[in-house]
Every structure is written in C-alpha cells, then in structure tokens.
Amino acid sequence: GQNIDQPTEMTATEGAIVQINCTYQTSGFNGLFWYQQHAGEAPTFLSYNVLDGLEEKGRFSSFLSRSKGYSYLLLKELQMKDSASYLCAPSNDYKLSFGAGTTVTVRA
Amino acid sequence: ETGVTQTPRHLVMGMTNKKSLKCEQHLGHNAMYWYKQSAKKPLELMFVYSLEERVENNSVPSRFSPECPNSSHLFLHLHTLQPEDSALYLCASSQGADGGTEAFFGQGTRLTVV
Numbered sequence: 001g002q003n004i005d006q007p008t009e010m011t012a013t014e015g016a017i018v019q020i021n022c023t024y025q026t027s028g029f030n031g032l033f034w035y036q037q038h039a040g041e042a043p044t045f046l047s048y049n050v051l052d053g054l055e056e057k058g059r060f061s062s063f064l065s066r067s068k069g070y071s072y073l074l075l076k077e078l079q080m081k082d083s084a085s086y087l088c089a090p091s092n093d094y095k096l097s098f099g100a101g102t103t104v105t106v107r108a
Numbered sequence: 109e110t111g112v113t114q115t116p117r118h119l120v121m122g123m124t125n126k127k128s129l130k131c132e133q134h135l136g137h138n139a140m141y142w143y144k145q146s147a148k149k150p151l152e153l154m155f156v157y158s159l160e161e162r163v164e165n166n167s168v169p170s171r172f173s174p175e176c177p178n179s180s181h182l183f184l185h186l187h188t189l190q191p192e193d194s195a196l197y198l199c200a201s202s203q204g205a206d207g208g209t210e211a212f213f214g215q216g217t218r219l220t221v222v
Contacts, residue, residue: 030208033210033211043151044213095156096141096211101150
C-alpha cells in the first residue's frame with residue numbers, strides 16, 4: 001500500500017519561497033510526480049523525479065530521496081496564481097497514488 | 109479538440125437511475141484511468157486500462173462498471189448509486205501504464221446522487 005504524508009495547508013506572501021514536503025512508503029517505487037490542482041479544475045503535471053536529487057524547472061523545483069522516501073516541491077517567487085492544491089504522487093508499477101494535497105494560499 | 113475530454117461536466121442522478129460517464133483522449137495514449145475525488149480526501153484510483161484491457165480494479169463496488177471499447181474511449185457506467193458516491197470523477201490517460209509517464213487529466217464530472 002501507499003502511505004503519503006504532506007501538510008494540509010501552507011500560506012506565504014507574494015514573492016516568497018515555499019517548500020512542500022512529502023513522505024511516502026510504497027513497494028515497487030518507480031518515481032514521484034507532483035501535480036498542481038486549482039479549485040474546480042483538473043490536476044496538471046508539474047514534475048517527475050526518478051533519480052535522487054533536485055530537478056529545476058523555472059520557478060518550480062522538485063527534490064527526491066529514494067532511500068528516505070522523501071520529496072519536496074519548492075515554489076520560488078510566488079505569484080497569486082500559484083494559490084492551488086499541490087499533490088504528491090508516488091508511482092509503482094501502473095499505480096499513481098496521490099496524497100491528500102497541500103493547499104497553498106498566496107497573500108499579497 | 110486536444111487532451112482529455114469528459115462528459116457530462118455535471119450530473120445529478122437518483123439512487124435508482126442508470127447513467128454513464130464518458131471520457132475521450134486525443135493524445136494517442138495507451139493507458140486510461142478513472143479516479144474518484146471526494147471533498148478533503150486524496151484522489152482514489154478506481155480502474156486502470158492498458159491497451160483496452162483492465163489491469164486494475166481497486167476494490168471498487170460493482171455498482172461502478174467501466175468499459176473501454178478502444179484506446180481512445182473510456183466509460184464509467186453507474187447504477188443504484190448511494191449518496192456517498194457523490195464526488196468528482198476524473199479520467200486520465202498516459203502513454204504507458206507502467207507508472208513512468210505523466211498522466212493527463214480531464215476536467216472531471218461532478219456527480220451528485222440524491
């Protein structure tokens with residue numbers, strides 16, 4: 001099974017940096033996805049980590065440690081449009097399992 | 109049209125009704141999925157189809173019946189649902205069903221069972 005743990009809510013100021021941590025326990029781990037979901041909309045892909053280390057993609061970066069079952073998503077230079085839910089999703093075989101999501105609120 | 113399209117976007121049905129949700133993908137993907145998203149709960153994987161064959165039924169009650177007639181279309185047939193089945197039902201597709209490629213989601217069907 002999958003145990004996925006991420007904070008429920010985070011609040012930050014426009015222009016700031018926020019780090020969303022995710023821990024997971026799973027068998028047959030392939031890699032870990034991060035998705036963004038705005039209220040009332042479909043989740044959209046942000047990043048995918050297979051190997052340990054940091055993957056940078058513009059203002060968003062994602063880190064993975066396979067041995068520790070740990071990942072984080074780093075959001076830099078926060079903008080109001082970044083207010084959304086961020087879903088941690090480890091994959092094994094063909095199963096993509098999702099955490100409950102972290103709701104990030106960006107304040108002016 | 110592009111991406112993953114779901115119809116209808118909203119559905120209200122009685123507990124004795126029979127209805128179907130439709131999903132269509134225009135991405136040439138080989139795998140399709142149904143997920144359920146309830147308020148304040150994680151996305152729950154319901155079914156996985158790879159090359160039109162069901163490879164996963166995640167302990168879903170039989171009142172939910174999936175159908176995949178070809179690699180571009182996926183249906184979820186609903187009958188004698190319960191009020192607790194009210195949720196957002198999301199369809200997704202990916203290039204393969206090996207968990208190594210990103211999934212693209214449709215906008216979902218907001219289902220209310222009365």
